[in-house]
Amino acid sequence: MEELIKYGEKFFDELEIAIYRTKSTGVSIELNEISMAIVKTRALTVIRGITDKKLGLAVVDSADKGDVKKGIEQAYRMAKLNSRDEKWVSLPEPDKYHEPFKPNEELKEASPDNLVDMAVRGITLAREKDPNAIVAGGGGGIEWEESHVLNSHGIDVFQEGGAAYIYFELVGRKGGSVTPGIVDFDAKRNLDLDVEGVIERSIQKVQWAYNVRPSKNEEVPIVIGPWAIAGLLSFALFPAFSGEKLVKETTPLGDKVGQQIASEIISIADDPFHELSIAPVIADGEGVPTRRNELIRNGIFQGFVWDNYWAKIKGVKSTGNGIRDLRSGGVSIGFHNMVIENGRKSLDDMIAEIEHGYFVDGFQGAHSSNPDNGNFAVTANPAFLIENGEVVGSSVFLIAGNIYDLLKQAYEVSKELTVMPVMQTVITPYIAFENVKIAGK
Amino acid sequence: MEALEKALDWADSNLKAEYIELRYENLRKTTLALKDGVFTSFTGKLHQGVAIRVLADGAWGFSSTNRLDNLEKAIEEAHKLAMAAARTKKEKIQLAEIKPVKDFVKSRMKVKPREVDIEEKVKHLNELEKLLKEDSAVKSVQVRYEDGSGEKILLTNEGTHIKWDYNYLYQGTYVTGKADGKLAMARDSIGAVDYGWELMTEHEPNEKVTERLLRKMHSQLKGVAPKRGEWPIVAGPIVVGIIAHEALGHLAEADLTINSPFKDLIGKQIAPEYVTMSERYVEGGFGNDRYDDEGVPVKDIHIIENGILKEIMLNREYAHKWGMSPNGHARAENYTYPPIIRMRNTIFEPGDHSFEELIEDIKFGYYVVDFRGGQAQLNSAFQVGIQEGYVIRNGEIAESIRDTSITGVAIEALKKISAVGKDFGLEVGFCGKGQTAFVSSGGPHMKFEGGILIG
Numbered sequence A: 001m002e003e004l005i006k007y008g009e010k011f012f013d014e015l016e017i018a019i020y021r022t023k024s025t026g027v028s029i030e031l032n033e034i035s036m037a038i039v040k041t042r043a044l045t046v047i048r049g050i051t052d053k054k055l056g057l058a059v060v061d062s063a064d065k066g067d068v069k070k071g072i073e074q075a076y077r078m079a080k081l082n083s084r085d086e087k088w089v090s091l092p093e094p095d096k097y098h099e100p101f102k103p104n105e106e107l108k109e110a111s112p113d114n115l116v117d118m119a120v121r122g123i124t125l126a127r128e129k130d131p132n133a134i135v136a137g138g139g140g141g142i143e144w145e146e147s148h149v150l151n152s153h154g155i156d157v158f159q160e161g162g163a164a165y166i167y168f169e170l171v172g173r174k175g176g177s178v179t180p181g182i183v184d185f186d187a188k189r190n191l192d193l194d195v196e197g198v199i200e201r202s203i204q205k206v207q208w209a210y211n212v213r214p215s216k217n218e219e220v221p222i223v224i225g226p227w228a229i230a231g232l233l234s235f236a237l238f239p240a241f242s243g244e245k246l247v248k249e250t251t252p253l254g255d256k257v258g259q260q261i262a263s264e265i266i267s268i269a270d271d272p273f274h275e276l277s278i279a280p281v282i283a284d285g286e287g288v289p290t291r292r293n294e295l296i297r298n299g300i301f302q303g304f305v306w307d308n309y310w311a312k313i314k315g316v317k318s319t320g321n322g323i324r325d326l327r328s329g330g331v332s333i334g335f336h337n338m339v340i341e342n343g344r345k346s347l348d349d350m351i352a353e354i355e356h357g358y359f360v361d362g363f364q365g366a367h368s369s370n371p372d373n374g375n376f377a378v379t380a381n382p383a384f385l386i387e388n389g390e391v392v393g394s395s396v397f398l399i400a401g402n403i404y405d406l407l408k409q410a411y412e413v414s415k416e417l418t419v420m421p422v423m424q425t426v427i428t429p430y431i432a433f434e435n436v437k438i439a440g441k
Numbered sequence B: 001m002e003a004l005e006k007a008l009d010w011a012d013s014n015l016k017a018e019y020i021e022l023r024y025e026n027l028r029k030t031t032l033a034l035k036d037g038v039f040t041s042f043t044g045k046l047h048q049g050v051a052i053r054v055l056a057d058g059a060w061g062f063s064s065t066n067r068l069d070n071l072e073k074a075i076e077e078a079h080k081l082a083m084a085a086a087r088t089k090k091e092k093i094q095l096a097e098i099k100p101v102k103d104f105v106k107s108r109m110k111v112k113p114r115e116v117d118i119e120e121k122v123k124h125l126n127e128l129e130k131l132l133k134e135d136s137a138v139k140s141v142q143v144r145y146e147d148g149s150g151e152k153i154l155l156t157n158e159g160t161h162i163k164w165d166y167n168y169l170y171q172g173t174y175v176t177g178k179a180d181g182k183l184a185m186a187r188d189s190i191g192a193v194d195y196g197w198e199l200m201t202e203h204e205p206n207e208k209v210t211e212r213l214l215r216k217m218h219s220q221l222k223g224v225a226p227k228r229g230e231w232p233i234v235a236g237p238i239v240v241g242i243i244a245h246e247a248l249g250h251l252a253e254a255d256l257t258i259n260s261p262f263k264d265l266i267g268k269q270i271a272p273e274y275v276t277m278s279e280r281y282v283e284g285g286f287g288n289d290r291y292d293d294e295g296v297p298v299k300d301i302h303i304i305e306n307g308i309l310k311e312i313m314l315n316r317e318y319a320h321k322w323g324m325s326p327n328g329h330a331r332a333e334n335y336t337y338p339p340i341i342r343m344r345n346t347i348f349e350p351g352d353h354s355f356e357e358l359i360e361d362i363k364f365g366y367y368v369v370d371f372r373g374g375q376a377q378l379n380s381a382f383q384v385g386i387q388e389g390y391v392i393r394n395g396e397i398a399e400s401i402r403d404t405s406i407t408g409v410a411i412e413a414l415k416k417i418s419a420v421g422k423d424f425g426l427e428v429g430f431c432g433k434g435q436t437a438f439v440s441s442g443g444p445h446m447k448f449e450g451g452i453l454i455g
Helices: A002-009 A065-081 A112-129 A195-210 A226-236 A243-247 A308-314 A347-352 A403-408 B002-014 B071-086 B118-133 B198-203 B206-221 B237-252 B316-322 B355-359 B410-416
Strands: A014-030 A033-051 A054-060 A133-151 A156-174 A182-188 A218-224 A268-270 A293-297 A322-324 A331-333 A337-340 A356-360 A375-387 A390-402 A410-413 A418-421 A425-428 A431-438 B019-035 B038-056 B059-065 B102-105 B138-156 B161-179 B182-192 B233-235 B277-279 B301-305 B345-348 B364-376 B381-393 B396-401 B404-409 B417-420 B425-432 B436-443 B446-448 B452-454
Touching (some): A002 A014, A002 A133, A014 A112, A033 A065, A054 A065, A112 A133, A112 A156, A112 A195, A112 B071, A182 A195, A195 A390, A218 A226, A218 A375, A226 A337, A226 A403, A243 A308, A347 A390, A356 A390, A390 A403, B002 B019, B002 B071, B019 B071, B019 B118, B059 B071, B118 B138, B161 B198, B161 B206, B182 B198, B182 B206, B182 B425, B206 B364, B206 B396, B233 B355, B237 B277, B237 B301, B237 B345, B237 B410, B237 B436, B355 B446, B404 B410
Parallel strands (some): A218 A356, A337 A425, B102 B161, B233 B364, B345 B436
Antiparallel strands (some): A014 A133, A033 A054, A218 A431, A322 A331, A356 A375, A375 A390, A410 A431, B019 B038, B019 B138, B038 B059, B138 B161, B161 B182, B277 B301, B381 B396, B381 B404, B404 B452
16 A cells, blocks of 8 residues: 555655445345345545645546556546645644444345345334335345545554444325325444334334324424434534534634524534444544544534644644545545434423424425525424324424524433434434424415 | 456356346546635546346346456356345246347437546636626535546346447536625536537536526525415426426336325326326436436336326336336446436426416415425425525516425325416436436426415
8 A cells, every 4th residue: 555655656745545445235125025135345446636736536446556556647637637726735644543443343244134134024014013004115234344544644544344224114005095104214333223113113103194184383392303303404504513614604603602502402412432323433534533523512512523624724623524525536524423412301201291292203305404594494294293292193394494593492302312324324312392383284 | 348248148057047137337537526716526537337137036136346357256146135035025026028229329419528628627617616706795606517428338138238328417506695694505507418518618608507596596695584375386497397306206106106196096187187297308308318227218208198197107127017118217326226217307398378477367476496405205295495486476576585495295286287388497406216316307387376385
C-alpha cells in the first residue's frame, strides 16, 4: 500500500487512497415467499489527490495494484482540469483512535441459509398469527465491509466489521379494505435477530389497521414511533447540525449554541460506540478518529459536527464526521449513529395515559422537509387512533409545522430503543408530543 | 465478449438450471459536484462487473462480481443460492416465453458525454452557478452532474445476445435562498438517455434552468401558508406526473399490484372516461430503451385507458403468473442488482382544455406547479411536498404559497378529475425501489374537484 501512496506522490502534493472490500449476502421476500437469494462481492478503490490546491478523484471497481495505479493517473488527469480551491488546507493528519471493536467473524462467512431460515420463520409466523396478512415484501441481509484508508500524511487505518438485518412488510386484506404496508425491522452485529419480535409488532399494527377511523382537524397528543422519528429528523433536523451549513449560513441553528431548542427531555448524540451501534467505526471516511458528539443535551443545542475540509476552513478540529460517498468518491459531513436518549416509561404506559390522541408509525413525505428552516409537511400513515388509553383503529392525517416547535412539545421518551438502519442509522425511543395540530380527513 | 460466452457455455453444460443470464457492464463515468464555487467531487469512475442470475429448481439465485477472471465460480455461487431458496418454494417460478433477440442498440445521442471535454462540462456548471448567484437572494448553490458512457451486454442461455451503446447524463441543481429572514430551497433536475450534450445546449440550457429555479425559490420566499383543507386544485404537468408515478404507477408494477387495490380493479372504470394514463416511449424520456434487462422488447402500455384500468407492467416471471405477455419493464440499476419490475415514463395523456378553462371557474383553490418529494403507500395514499404553488382566486392566479404538501388517496382523487388540459410537460428523476432507476413522469394540467387535501 505504501508503494501506491509513493506512486501517487509523484503526481500529487497530497493524496488519499481508500479501499473497500464488501460482501453482502441477502434474501428478498415477495408475497410470502423468498423471491431471490443474493450474494455480492465487490472491491472498490477511491483515490483523492490534491495538486496545487486542485482536487481530483477517481473511483475504480477494483483493488488490484495495477488498477489502483491507473486510478491514481485518472485522478491526476481530473485534478489538472479542476480549478484551484483557494479554501483547501490539507488532508487530515494521524491522530489517536478509540480501541477497535472486535469484529464478529461469524458474519464474514455466514451462509445465506441462516437468512433463508429466518425469513421462512417470519413468514410462517405471520401467516399463523393472521391468515389475512400477506408478507408483501421484506428481506434479510448480512453486510461485511473491510476498509483501508491511507494518506500521504501517515494516516493508515484498517477496519472490518459486519451487521445483519431483517425486515418484513405486511399488508392485511380484510373485508375489501387493504391496510397500508406495515414495516418493522431488527438490525444487530450478530445473527441473533429478533424475528419473533418483529412479526409480533407488525401483526399488532396490521390488526389495528383493519379498523379505519376518520380523523379531523384538532390539537392532540401524539406518540411517534422509531420509523417515523428517524425519517422526520433525518431530513428536517439532522442536516442543520452540519458545520458546512454554519459556514454558509444556511442553518437555522447558527446562533443557537447553548440555547434551548427542544424540550429538556430530548438529548441527541452521534455516538458510533453506542452498545446498539451496528457500525462502531473508530475512523471516519477520511481516517479521522470518530468520537461521541453531543448535539442536544436536555434540549440545549451543543454544537456542530465537522469533516476535515470544513473544520479547517472554520479553524476547528474535525469531529470525525467525514462520510464518504462511494458513488462520487467525495467526502462530506454526515453522521454515524444518531442516538436519541431513552427514558423510563414503556410505550404501553405512554399510550395508556392518552385519553384521545394518536400513535404514528410512519410519515410519508419526510424527505420533502426543509432543513434550512425546519419546516415540514408530512402525512401520518399508518397512524393509530388512541381512545381512553387504548389503540382502537387506524387513520391518516397531515401534520404541517416546524421541527423546532415540535421538539419543544415533546413530553415523554420511551424506555424502548429501536435501531433504524435507514440512511444513517438512528437509534431512537418512541417520543410523545403534546398539543400537535393535525389536519384530518 | 469471449470470457462471458465461454462462462455461459460452461454453465449451460455443467449446471442444472432452467435459465442463466449474464449482464456485463463497462462504463466510464464522470461525476462533478459543484458546491458554492468549489468542486467537491471531480471524479472519473471506471465501472465494470457482471450480474449473474440463475433460475434453478424454480427459484432465483443472484450473484455479482467485478472479478472477470473467474466467472464460472460466480455462476456456480448464484446456482447454489437458487438451490438454497428453492427448498422454501411452494410454487416454482416459471418464465413467460420470449423470442431470443440478437441485436445491437445504437445510441440516439448527437453528442455523447464522452465526446465532450471535461473543461466544457466544468464551464457549463460554473456558468449555471454564476447565473443563479446573480440573484442576490441566492445564498447557496449546489450542482451535481453525472454522465456515463460505455457498453452493456446481455447474454442468456436461451440465445439472447444484446449489446447496448449505453450512455446517459444527468444534472441536479439545488438552490437555497434567503430574504427577510426567511430561508427557502428549490431543486431542479434534467437528464436524458437519448439526448447527449445537446440536452445542455439545446433543450435545457442554463438560462432556462436558472429561470425555473429562481421562480420556484422566490415563490417560496414570498409565499404564504395555505389554508389547510380540501379545495379545488389545478395540478401542473410535474405534479400530475408525480401522482401518476408514485400513487398509481407503483400499483401497476405487477409485483406490487397483487397487494394493491388495483388487483381487483383491472377491467373496471376507475376514472372519468377522459382520463388515460400510459407507460410509454416519450421524446426525451429518461426511461426510454429498446429492450429491458431480460432482453424483452419495451412496449407502450395504457395503464388506464379512457378511465378503465387496463394494463400493468410485467417482467417474464409475473407475465407467466398472470398469463400475460411481458412488456419490457424488468430493469436493474447496474451490475450489482438483479432486474425488478420498474416504471420508465409514466404519464397522463393530454385532453382538450386550455389552462384558462381549467382555472376560470375556481373562486378559491390552489395551483400546484412543482414538487420537492413524493411518496405513496400501496393503498395509493400519497403525499407530495410542493416547492411551487399559487392561490387561485376568482379564476386568476394570485399569491404564491410555501412549505406546503398535498395528500390524498389517488384512486379516490382520480374520480374527482373534472378536466384535463391539452398541454404536456415532463420531468426526469430517479425512482427508488431498493435500487435506483432513471424515470420520467408528466402529463397535462389537470383539475381536481376535491380528493386532494392541501396543508
